[in-house]
Amino acid sequence: MTRIRIHDKIFTLYISKEDIQQKVGELANALNRDYEHKNPIFIAVLNGAFIFAADLFKSLIIDAEISFIKLASYKGMKSSGQVITAIGLDIELYDRHVVILEDIVDTGKTLNEFLPQLMHQQPASLKIVALLHKPAATVYPLKVDYKGFEIPDKFVVGYGLDYNGLGRNTASIYQLSE
Ligand code: IMP
Secondary structure (H helix, E strand, O other), X not given: OOEEEEOOEEEEEEEOHHHXXXXXXXXXXXXXXXXXXXXXXXXXXXXXXXXHHHHHHHOOOOOOEEEEEEEEEEEOOOOOOEEEEEEOOOOOOOOXXXXXXXXXXXXXXXXXXXXXXXXXXXXXXXXXXXXXXXXXXXXXXXXXXXXXXXXXXXXXXXXXXXXXXXXXXXXXXXXXXX
């Protein structure tokens, strides 16, 4: 399908499932090479990253663990307003090689606030994998160590990404039509 409707909007095919699978394979190759004998712990950020994380994890041939977190923001006591906390982070990260799995890095706000919390646990290393990155949308600078696709600052859905709850269940990625 080249066009899909979700809620009130039309989306056009943007990255095919074949291209996604090829890219996931390339990312897995890099991780297999860089993390051999390091027994990394992958942390997938729900909800969006669940399909990407599953595909990527299946392609790893090294010893590796995986855990899943949800990031929730609430109004904190800080003047900056929102505070982001992780729900489900129940593993000890001290001296571990930690790899964050994200579906998309947009403004960078979420990870920018969350990563310092992880650093408190003093992991041996901390790297970020993102299937999609919107460099033009960056507000909070963030180094994405392993990048799938760089895309323009346009809304996309599919392969785990949603528009108001719908659209996650496609094998390809679709971009909002003008
Ligand atoms: P950031 O904190 O601005 O980098 O936003 C990251 C989160 O915003 C992602 O994990 C997604 O859940 C959501 N997001 C950003 N851009 C899109 C998009 O184009 N489609 C669907 N969700 C998006």
